Amino acid sequence: MAANWIWLVPALPLAGVLVNGLLGRRIGKGGVSVIGPGMVGAAFAVSLWLFLDLAARAPEARTLSQNVYTWISAGDFRASVAFLVDPLSATLMLVVTGVGFLIHVYSVGYMHDEDRRGFARYFTYLNLFTFAMLVLVMADNFLLLFVGWEGVGLCSYLLIGFWFKDRANATAGKKAFIVNRIGDFGFLLGIFLMFGAFGSVAFADVLPSAATVLDAGGPLAFWICLFLFVGAVGKSAQIPLYVWLPDAMAGPTPVSALIHAATMVTAGVYMVARSHALYDMAPAVLAIVAGIGAATALYAATIGLVQTDIKKVLAYSTISQLGYMFLGVGVAAYAAGIFHLVTHAFFKALLFLGAGSVIHALHGEQDMRRMGGLKRALPVTYWTMLAATLAIAGIPPLAGFFSKDEILWRTWDAGHPVLWAIGLATAGLTALYMFRLFFLTFHGSFRGTGEQRQHLHESPPSMTIPLTVLGALSVVGGWIGIPPAIGQTLGGVPNAIESWLAPVFADAHAEGAAHAAGEAHAIPPMEYALMAASIAVALLGILAARYLWLTRPELPVRIGLQFRVAATVLSNKYYVDELYDAIVVRPYNALSHFAWRVIDEGLIDGLVVGGTGAVVRWQSRVSSAWQSGAIPTYVTVFFGGVVAILVYYLFG
Amino acid sequence: MTGVAIAFWVLAAVAVLCSLLVITSRNPVASVLYLVVTFFCLAGLFVTLHSHFLAAIQVIVYAGAIMVLFLFVVMLLNLGTPQWFDVATTPLKAVALVLGIGFVGALAAAGVGDFEPSATGPAAGVHPDVLGSTEAIATALYSAYYLPFLVTALLLLVAMVGAVVLARRER
Amino acid sequence: MSEVGVGHYLTLSAILFTIGAIGVLTRKNAIIVFMAIEIMLNAANLAFVTFAMSIGDLGGLVMVLFVIAVAAAEAAVGLAIIVAMYRHRETVNVEAFTAMRG
Numbered sequence: 071m072a073a074n075w076i077w078l079v080p081a082l083p084l085a086g087v088l089v090n091g092l093l094g095r096r097i098g099k100g101g102v103s104v105i106g107p108g109m110v111g112a113a114f115a116v117s118l119w120l121f122l123d124l125a126a127r128a129p130e131a132r133t134l135s136q137n138v139y140t141w142i143s144a145g146d147f148r149a150s151v152a153f154l155v156d157p158l159s160a161t162l163m164l165v166v167t168g169v170g171f172l173i174h175v176y177s178v179g180y181m182h183d184e185d186r187r188g189f190a191r192y193f194t195y196l197n198l199f200t201f202a203m204l205v206l207v208m209a210d211n212f213l214l215l216f217v218g219w220e221g222v223g224l225c226s227y228l229l230i231g232f233w234f235k236d237r238a239n240a241t242a243g244k245k246a247f248i249v250n251r252i253g254d255f256g257f258l259l260g261i262f263l264m265f266g267a268f269g270s271v272a273f274a275d276v277l278p279s280a281a282t283v284l285d286a287g288g289p290l291a292f293w294i295c296l297f298l299f300v301g302a303v304g305k306s307a308q309i310p311l312y313v314w315l316p317d318a319m320a321g322p323t324p325v326s327a328l329i330h331a332a333t334m335v336t337a338g339v340y341m342v343a344r345s346h347a348l349y350d351m352a353p354a355v356l357a358i359v360a361g362i363g364a365a366t367a368l369y370a371a372t373i374g375l376v377q378t379d380i381k382k383v384l385a386y387s388t389i390s391q392l393g394y395m396f397l398g399v400g401v402a403a404y405a406a407g408i409f410h411l412v413t414h415a416f417f418k419a420l421l422f423l424g425a426g427s428v429i430h431a432l433h434g435e436q437d438m439r440r441m442g443g444l445k446r447a448l449p450v451t452y453w454t455m456l457a458a459t460l461a462i463a464g465i466p467p468l469a470g471f472f473s474k475d476e477i478l479w480r481t482w483d484a485g486h487p488v489l490w491a492i493g494l495a496t497a498g499l500t501a502l503y504m505f506r507l508f509f510l511t512f513h514g515s516f517r518g519t520g521e522q523r524q525h526l527h528e529s530p531p532s533m534t535i536p537l538t539v540l541g542a543l544s545v546v547g548g549w550i551g552i553p554p555a556i557g558q559t560l561g562g563v564p565n566a567i568e569s570w571l572a573p574v575f576a577d578a579h580a581e582g583a584a585h586a587a588g589e590a591h592a593i594p595p596m597e598y599a600l601m602a603a604s605i606a607v608a609l610l611g612i613l614a615a616r617y618l619w620l621t622r623p624e625l626p627v628r629i630g631l632q633f634r635v636a637a638t639v640l641s642n643k644y645y646v647d648e649l650y651d652a653i654v655v656r657p658y659n660a661l662s663h664f665a666w667r668v669i670d671e672g673l674i675d676g677l678v679v680g681g682t683g684a685v686v687r688w689q690s691r692v693s694s695a696w697q698s699g700a701i702p703t704y705v706t707v708f709f710g711g712v713v714a715i716l717v718y719y720l721f722g
Numbered sequence: 723m724t725g726v727a728i729a730f731w732v733l734a735a736v737a738v739l740c741s742l743l744v745i746t747s748r749n750p751v752a753s754v755l756y757l758v759v760t761f762f763c764l765a766g767l768f769v770t771l772h773s774h775f776l777a778a779i780q781v782i783v784y785a786g787a788i789m790v791l792f793l794f795v796v797m798l799l800n801l802g803t804p805q806w807f808d809v810a811t812t813p814l815k816a817v818a819l820v821l822g823i824g825f826v827g828a829l830a831a832a833g834v835g836d837f838e839p840s841a842t843g844p845a846a847g848v849h850p851d852v853l854g855s856t857e858a859i860a861t862a863l864y865s866a867y868y869l870p871f872l873v874t875a876l877l878l879l880v881a882m883v884g885a886v887v888l889a890r891r892e893r
Numbered sequence: 894m895s896e897v898g899v900g901h902y903l904t905l906s907a908i909l910f911t912i913g914a915i916g917v918l919t920r921k922n923a924i925i926v927f928m929a930i931e932i933m934l935n936a937a938n939l940a941f942v943t944f945a946m947s948i949g950d951l952g953g954l955v956m957v958l959f960v961i962a963v964a965a966a967e968a969a970v971g972l973a974i975i976v977a978m979y980r981h982r983e984t985v986n987v988e989a990f991t992a993m994r995g
Contacts, residue, residue, distance in 0.1 A: 699994030701987045709914050713824045720832040727897045734905045741932045745916030757928050764935050771946050776957055783961050788968045795972045799979050807986040810919035818918035822911040829907045835900040843950030862951040874962045881966030885973035
């Protein structure tokens with residue numbers, strides 16, 4: 071029954087796109103602010119209904135699917151626009167529509183200063199993004215997933231460059247699009263290889279037969295998974311393709327919250343988790359995934375430490391947290407990765423929205439060096455931000471603690487102490503830079519202009535209500551994934567999310583399923599020790615941040631002077647943009663210039679096109695010399711011919 | 723020497739001489755008049771070949787109509803005096819002479835002077851005076867050559883219209 | 894020398910034809926070129942009549958009639974063209990008529 075209505079979920083935001091896009095200027099800002107968030111809210115309601123329908127079934131039967139229409143049918147190749155709702159996609163649907171709805175509501179307040187046209191355009195793009203993201207998570211085959219994948223990329227491009235009249239914004243949009251293109255190319259190659267190996271791109275055909283078609287650890291499995299992961303690296307901003315995400319902050323802040331923190335950038339994690347059956351056949355790629363995840367987590371955290379733009383800090387924080395998720399899926403703890411995806415969606419969206427609220431209050435000021443002491447002026451923002459910051463720092467019992475700790479424990483448990491150590495260090499750094507942001511923004515004394523001080527104001531309810539809801543979720547969101555180590559002491563509280571996702575990942579790790587079922591299982595004492603370590607590191611980070619930026623604000627400056635080289639390298643983001651510029655962009659420009667000047671203008675235009683013309687001109691000049699137009703010449707030749715023919719016939 | 727032979731040699735000599743004068747005379751009016759003489763000579767030669775009808779046509783159409791047209795144009799365009807440009811360069815003269823001698827020489831070397839075809843045509847054995855008579859030609863023209871005759875008539879019509887259009891003064 | 898045969902007529906035809914051809918080649922006055930062409934046509938006519946009479950075929954005689962008719966048409970059109978060109982170019986120099994140069 072419910073399966074017949076699956077199409078409604080993506081169709082509702084699509085209807086919003088059509089209404090806002092075609093009639094947006096006629097129905098005015100009021101109409102748009104009802105239709106835009108309303109459609110996403112309705113999609114959330116339908117998703118919730120499907121979720122409950124799913125939850126009411128037996129774990130093995132939790133799959134709904136609907137074939138909307140057959141898109142491509144060529145020979146043996148079939149691609150359908152078909153939707154699949156299983157525990158994994160249902161979870162993502164709730165996140166996308168739920169968080170998406172809150173951000174839509176928030177946007178009504180945030181984008182209030184836009185004119186009628188820009189307002190409609192904004193919500194058209196935002197609804198289009200929601201539609202594409204839903205197609206991505208609900209697709210039942212890799213090709214449709216790729217359609218959604220490209221769709222969200224397009225919306226990301228459109229929204230980063232939303233204020234395209236400023237050249238820098240448009241350039242940032244292009245950068246995001248082009249860098250993503252590299253990843254998408256890899257993704258496509260992966261799909262092609264997959265079709266070559268399986269003869270199908272549908273999840274239902276590929277995933278169950280992965281173990282029989284592919285050799286475990288064989289080259290085919292390796293290359294398919296590696297190419298898919300290249301796509302994930304681009305979309306989820308991992309090393310080496312992360313460079314677009316910090317620049318993507320040029321877009322409106324709610325866009326950063328929705329697309330570049332909560333949903334789109336996590337698509338890579340979702341994709342790897344979705345195709346876990348393939349990755350289980352390629353342990354080498356899993357190791358690469360985990361390694362890149364851990365490296366990115368630490369690397370981005372160090373950059374986040376010295377950024378002064380509030381949104382840039384959050385951007386690097388997002389890259390870092392995405393690294394955590396890849397670390398999770400890389401050690402085959404897929405449920406843990408998805409769990410962190412969910413909690414991260416809550417608190418990172420909240421952090422961005424809170425930052426947006428601060429920026430809104432300061433009339434576009436983003437530099438933390440000109441903030442400070444905003445606690446009193448922005449109480450709602452302050453308290454919700456505090457919850458989110460504690461959550462991301464990993465303080466129990468807030469959301470981030472459980473998901474992050476789950477990943478760290480699984481990493482250790484899988485036998486990767488080095489990766490675990492990196493993760494732990496990152497956890498400390500996370501606490502440090504997040505509380506640096508928090509203290510610089512809300513504590514201390516106000517460092518902005520007097521005029522800004524006079525106009526300080528708390529945001530309107532349309533912005534503070536989403537903040538409050540997300541704040542609550544940041545606090546309690548982690549409770550859906552309480553690990554058995556704690557759950558058992560609390561009297562058998564189950565790990566809800568893991569058991570919920572178990573049918574999807576069941577074949578991946580039977581041990582996890584057993585964990586999830588809440589069966590009595592010997593808890594290694596090591597787990598408690600590690601948990602204590604990560605809490606200790608987080609607290610250490612917070613205290614260090616308090617000491618450095620509240621108690622002794624002059625100290626960071628002195629440290630920076632002391633270690634000038636390190637500080638310069640960090641604040642210039644390890645010169646990676648410059649490096650890419652030198653090894654990719656400039657050679658490419660030089661190559662393009664060469665292709666333009668030498669190959670195109672010289673070889674093609676000059677030699678081929680011009681040469682053809684020159685040959686024809688030369689040839690025709692030679693030929694036309696015969697065609698002098700002078701009748702005596704013609705007659706002479708003619709008579710000569712007559713004589714020749716006569717001689718030939720008489721004597722030849 | 724028979725009368726026919728005498729007539730042939732005289733007519734041939736005058737025809738060659740006058741045609742040479744046609745192409746060498748500096749004055750176009752003189753050329754036209756020499757040409758008329760040439761045509762008369764040819765008409766005479768046709769007579770020696772027993773083709774009386776064609777001889778008459780030769781005089782009427784060529785010497786009468788066509789040459790009047792030539793003369794008329796020469797007068798109309800006021801070209802009755804030598805034209806400054808009408809002088810062939812020496813190389814061109816040499817080329818023309820070589821080609822001309824080549825043409826005649828080739829035919830002479832092939833023995834055209836001693837050529838004597840056998841009478842194998844459909845009207846072989848018919849008396850030459852009967853063969854060249856007006857009646858014989860008319861019968862052939864209106865029976866076997868009926869269609870070419872009509873086409874020629876059409877050609878003349880087209881030529882007439884064409885000449886009128888071409889020579890019409892543009893307004 | 895006393896007996897006049899087919900060979901004599903044909904030789905005369907060839908000589909007249911050559912004279913006409915040389916005239917066409919060497920003269921620049923379009924009207925005289927035309928006259929030279931008429932000489933060539935008459936030389937051909939002479940050969941036609943000679944053959945027709947010697948082998949006994951009326952076709953040759955009829956062909957001469959056609960040649961005369963075509964010559965008349967050609968003269969009319971050709972002279973009209975010369976008149977038109979003269980109006981246009983103020984000359985009858987065949988070397989000046991090079992509008993068809995490639």
